[in-house]
Amino acid sequence: MCGIVGYIGNREASPILLEGLKRLEYRGYDSAGVSTVATGKLLMHKRSGKINELERELTMRGMPGTLGIGHTRWATHGEPNSENAHPHDDCTGKIALIHNGIIENYSVLKKELQAKGHHFKTQTDTETLVHLIEEFYKENGLLEKAVRKALLLIKGTYGIAVICSDEPDTLITARNGSPIVLGIGNHEYFVASDVAAIAEHTCNVTYLDDNEMAVMHRENLVIKTIDDRPVEKRVEHVAFDLEKIEKGGYHHFMLKEIMEQPQTIFDSMRGRLVEEEGTAKLGGIQHELESLLYARRVLLSACGTSWHAALIGEYMIEEYVRIPVEVEYASEFRYRDPILDRDTVVIVISQSGETADTLAAVREAKRKRAKVFGICNVVGSSIARETDAGIYLHAGPEIGVASTKAFTSQVTVLSLMTLLLARMSSMSSSRGREIVQELKILPEKVKQILNAHKDIEQIAAKYANKQNFLYLGRGYNFPVALEGALKLKEISYIHAEGYPAAEMKHGPIALIDDNMPVVFIATKDSSYEKIISNIEEVRARKGKVIAIATEGDDFIKTKADHTIYIPPTLEFLTPILTIIPLQLLAYYIAVKRGCDVDQPRNLAKSVTVE
Numbered sequence: 001m002c003g004i005v006g007y008i009g010n011r012e013a014s015p016i017l018l019e020g021l022k023r024l025e026y027r028g029y030d031s032a033g034v035s036t037v038a039t040g041k042l043l044m045h046k047r048s049g050k051i052n053e054l055e056r057e058l059t060m061r062g063m064p065g066t067l068g069i070g071h072t073r074w075a076t077h078g079e080p081n082s083e084n085a086h087p088h089d090d091c092t093g094k095i096a097l098i099h100n101g102i103i104e105n106y107s108v109l110k111k112e113l114q115a116k117g118h119h120f121k122t123q124t125d126t127e128t129l130v131h132l133i134e135e136f137y138k139e140n141g142l143l144e145k146a147v148r149k150a151l152l153l154i155k156g157t158y159g160i161a162v163i164c165s166d167e168p169d170t171l172i173t174a175r176n177g178s179p180i181v182l183g184i185g186n187h188e189y190f191v192a193s194d195v196a197a198i199a200e201h202t203c204n205v206t207y208l209d210d211n212e213m214a215v216m217h218r219e220n221l222v223i224k225t226i227d228d229r230p231v232e233k234r235v236e237h238v239a240f241d242l243e244k245i246e247k248g249g250y251h252h253f254m255l256k257e258i259m260e261q262p263q264t265i266f267d268s269m270r271g272r273l274v275e276e277e278g279t280a281k282l283g284g285i286q287h288e289l290e291s292l293l294y295a296r297r298v299l300l301s302a303c304g305t306s307w308h309a310a311l312i313g314e315y316m317i318e319e320y321v322r323i324p325v326e327v328e329y330a331s332e333f334r335y336r337d338p339i340l341d342r343d344t345v346v347i348v349i350s351q352s353g354e355t356a357d358t359l360a361a362v363r364e365a366k367r368k369r370a371k372v373f374g375i376c377n378v379v380g381s382s383i384a385r386e387t388d389a390g391i392y393l394h395a396g397p398e399i400g401v402a403s404t405k406a407f408t409s410q411v412t413v414l415s416l417m418t419l420l421l422a423r424m425s426s427m428s429s430s431r432g433r434e435i436v437q438e439l440k441i442l443p444e445k446v447k448q449i450l451n452a453h454k455d456i457e458q459i460a461a462k463y464a465n466k467q468n469f470l471y472l473g474r475g476y477n478f479p480v481a482l483e484g485a486l487k488l489k490e491i492s493y494i495h496a497e498g499y500p501a502a503e504m505k506h507g508p509i510a511l512i513d514d515n516m517p518v519v520f521i522a523t524k525d526s527s528y529e530k531i532i533s534n535i536e537e538v539r540a541r542k543g544k545v546i547a548i549a550t551e552g553d554d555f556i557k558t559k560a561d562h563t564i565y566i567p568p569t570l571e572f573l574t575p576i577l578t579i580i581p582l583q584l585l586a587y588y589i590a591v592k593r594g595c596d597v598d599q600p601r602n603l604a605k606s607v608t609v610e
């Protein structure tokens with residue numbers, strides 16, 4: 001969940017490292033540090049807090065050197081402070097290391113190293129690895145060999161980069177579980193957790209796979225397995241639009257990404273709608289369509305917001321394709337010995353494509369011979385590379401930790417997959433064409449909702465001081481209630497729960513009084529009458545009702561304290577519209593409460609550790 005970056009070349013390293021860290025800050029932002037090698041010395045500066053504070057201090061004190069590594073942290077072991085910030089150095093002060101991941105056997109190794117006289121300065125698991133490298137470096141005096149030997153003793157996950165003042169022409173990186181991309185420039189090399197950190201310097205990249213290590217000298221790059229076997233790697237050309245990772249004049253990435261959704265929903269459908277046949281085409285799963293269509297059962301697995309999208313996918317596929325679907329939290333799926341076989345298709349959903357639990361679910365499903373599909377946003381991510389077939393969202397980089405545009409693109413892509421499979425089974429072409437026409441005008445309808453953001457801001461102002469919220473929905477909008485509650489929790493730190501509206505009577509109704517705002521997704525669909533009764537039950541207990549309703553529904557205005565209208569659409573597509581006001585409500589409440597919307601406390605964008 002941390003961000004790591006490294007550089008070796010002819011340019012000053014620290015400005016390149018700092019720019020890279022700023023682009024990785026969404027991965028972890030409780031402390032940061034940089035280390036370089038200059039005139040045979042190892043220089044290091046690290047501190048708790050944000051990158052711009054580190055940058056200010058580095059500008060004042062200067063950090064020369066054309067070889068260096070940098071890290072932005074999301075603490076797992078040892079509280080976020082300047083001592084525990086990375087990089088970590090060894091007893092000699094010659095070797096520096098940065099790490100993203102968790103070393104599970106660190107305490108055993110630490111005891112052995114302390115017994116050998118090593119002096120530890122931090123509570124981190126990572127420091128153990130740099131002392132282990134030091135131990136082997138003492139033996140053989142070769143950094144590559146020392147790192148290789150040390151990594152063979154490590155249990156756990158890592159993406160690391162290592163430098164040493166004795167070897168000013170060597171930058172080493174290795175991966176097991178955490179993402180590492182290498183950038184190949186003109187007489188220079190880059191290492192990063194994510195292409196975004198190095199895209200302004202090169203578009204030529206190669207991705208390390210698990211148990212691989214790369215050794216970069218100023219004029220060459222060698223990639224081998226941890227146990228020293230050569231590896232051939234393809235260099236890929238990644239088109240990266242840097243503008244896409246700027247705020248574009250918005251206060252926060254989250255607001256920019258919410259406002260981008262008309263375009264990103266359009267982009268996730270671009271070239272995938274086949275109007276005349278009323279179907280969709282998805283090149284990335286074409287070669288495995290039969291296995292999906294004739295699956296005895298489909299299992300969707302994901303985490304967080306992606307799991308909410310999976311729930312909507314379940315409703316869609318079961319309603320239109322009539323294949324039984326189950327939805328599993330990836331973290332539970334991977335450990336509960338799931339029953340899988342050749343006739344089961346597993347579909348994992350992950351914006352980042354790096355979420356550790358979801359990646360492990362992919363590997364478990366493959367181990368059990370199930371076909372595994374992926375729906376990802378980040379091109380070249382681990383999940384995208386390890387699944388048998390997949391669909392990219394094309395939503396562009398999502399920087400805000402609270403996922404917004406990825407969710408609506410995930411639901412859009414799931415509706416395209418549903419349409420494709422339904423047209424291959426029982427759906428008529430006229431029904432298919434109707435759905436295609438409705439999908440085409442969705443971006444316009446989203447724009448309409450976004451235009452009312454000021455009204456939503458006013459409602460938010462009224463409830464920004466509340467400590468609890470309840471979100472209720474039925475059918476396709478039950479997962480939207482869950483997602484709306486998650487958005488509010490993540491960025492405003494208000495306790496919020498989402499529930500199927502009918503479940504309210506079985507407990508949560510006890511929470512309702514005139515201090516409890518209840519958000520209802522009450523669009524005009526098959527469960528409208530039922531949801532109106534639920535609204536009455538809340539009003540009877542003086543709960544404050546905020547209703548997401550369908551344009552033209554004047555009746556609901558008489559039942560709700562606040563009504564936010566959305567344009568009508570097909571029932572299975574409503575989540576793409578009903579979530580928008582909930583994203584804005586959460587955003588404006590968080591801003592009103594002075595929260596750091598883009599980097600909410602305790603969170604990180606991509607959860608690459610268990």
Ligand code: AGP
Pocket residue numbers: 303304305306349350351352353354355358401402403404490604605606607
């Ligand atoms: C959502 O706003 C959160 N950032 C989080 O729940 C996220 O959805 C979850 O960590 C899954 O991430 P992924 O889609 O990148 O796998």
